[in-house]
Amino acid sequence: MYLITNRHLCDENNYLSVIEDAVSSGVENVILREKDMNDKELTDLYNKIVSKTSYLHDKFNLIINSNINLYKKLNFSGIHLPFEIFVQLVKEGFIFEDNKILGLSLHNTSEINKLEKIIKENNIKVGYITLSHIYETKCKENLKPKGINLLKEGKKSLILKS
Secondary structure (H helix, E strand, O other): OEEEOOOOOOOHHHHHHHHHHHHHOOOOEEEEOOOOOOHHHHHHHHHHHHHHOHHHOOOOEEEEEOOHHHHHHOOOOEEEEEHHHHHHHHHOOOOOOOOOEEEEEEOOHHHHHHHHHHHHHHOOOOOEEEEOOOOOOHHHOOOOOOOHHHHHHHHOOHHHOO
16 A cells, blocks of 8 residues: 655645554555655655654655655655656666665556566566546646546556556
């Protein structure tokens, strides 16, 4: 199970407690998705989360959303990337570590098919993908949701089969 953070959707006073409660309740992966924060602010937030959840350090993975600099600098368990950034990093020869989680955001079956090809050609281990967005959400208020058919189509793909 994954918790994707957005401090704008959660009372700021309770932000760290929500993360702690989620992990205590069995959430195994927390994606730090605070896109409007700079590296210093994200580093401070990372340190607060690590401090608040230190007694739970072996219970969950803390994954950074999109920030390659902090992924390299701090001890994140993994990184979550938009598909376009992932493709660009592969083209640049970026090395994805097998001991780190790699998660990707995909938005259509064409991207799923491209991902399958990239994985095979480059021997890259992808831990998970997200398909979005299915329903209306405050995170993407001006974008029309794709609906449940995206999940149905995605499930047919080889990459999603276990």
